[in-house]
Amino acid sequence: MTDADFLREFRKGNKEAFSGLVEKYSKPITMMILRMVKDLEEARDISQTVFLKAYEGLPTFMMNSSFKTWLYRIAMNAANDYIRKRKPNIMVDSMDDFAGPATSPGEQLDRSRYLEQLKRAIEELPEKQRLTLQMRIYDELNYKEIAKVLGGTAGSARGNFFQATRTLRLKLGNVK
């Protein structure tokens, strides 16, 4: 079923249709929030709040717009609200969060160090570049969708992605 099918069912009064949307988007939305807030419990809470807001807002949701980008926009705003309000001490999470291929202890250490550097470099990117990079790579949103979530045009989103990769490559070029 497509999003539009779920929405039509929901509007007919079939509340179970919302479960289909939760099933489809709860994981990517929660992971995106987790990347931003770096706290699993908070990410779960914020993500659930996003779906509650969507549940409330669905009756007035315009059917001709994209549910996916609408939901991502709600999630982005919710995560940003949380980041603004929270204490600024939760910045870097454990390296264990990165999954890496099994290698020798020495190589693992080098790779861990490299991935840590990469992670820091991503964190230091300007916000729009970082979010564009993450949405493009992790959430597989196209540039048009990213532009709808973050504002701007598909061209500016593409430019942000290019700038992000260039910055990371220049920063990490000598690290590996």
Next chain:
Amino acid sequence: MKKIDCGKAEELMVTDLDEGLGHGKRLILEQHLSDCASCREMRNETRSLLSDITTDIQDPGDAFWQYYRVSLDARLRDKDISSSSLFWGTRAWRIGWKPVGVFVTAILIFVVISVGIFDTWNFRPYIDSTLSAQLIGELNQLYGPVTDEQAYFTVGAEELGYPQTSQLIADDSLVEWFEVEDEPNQLFL
């Protein structure tokens, strides 16, 4: 074939690794890369970088998602219950307050305009002077005039065949009757 500089080649290689290039642009890029060692190096670095970024944070696991669904369902149920038990939280209220507001505003505007029109017509409380005069005339016949203010209401009484209040007040017997009655300790036979 069209030649490009390293800046343009960098743009094309990122696009190629990200979304893929069309046949024509790919040929142009490949032509440039075959001549430019630094761009070949750049492409390898970018490819490796994008591959490393793809290594996302770890999935929290099935237990997390199971609990996520259960607790979200509970929160959705709570929301349904709270919104259906309270009128103020219902969608009917949220959607319905607008027409109600419009209706109330229309009534208020109607009242204000009506009052304004009556005021410009020099509106006074409606008094059926004919009926009032008739009633007062009958009362006057039975009990005599009570106050001088009745003079106002006797307008038209004459036309109905009732004596005017002024004439009644002028009647000496009636005036005496009032005077007698007002005197204290007066005996009546």
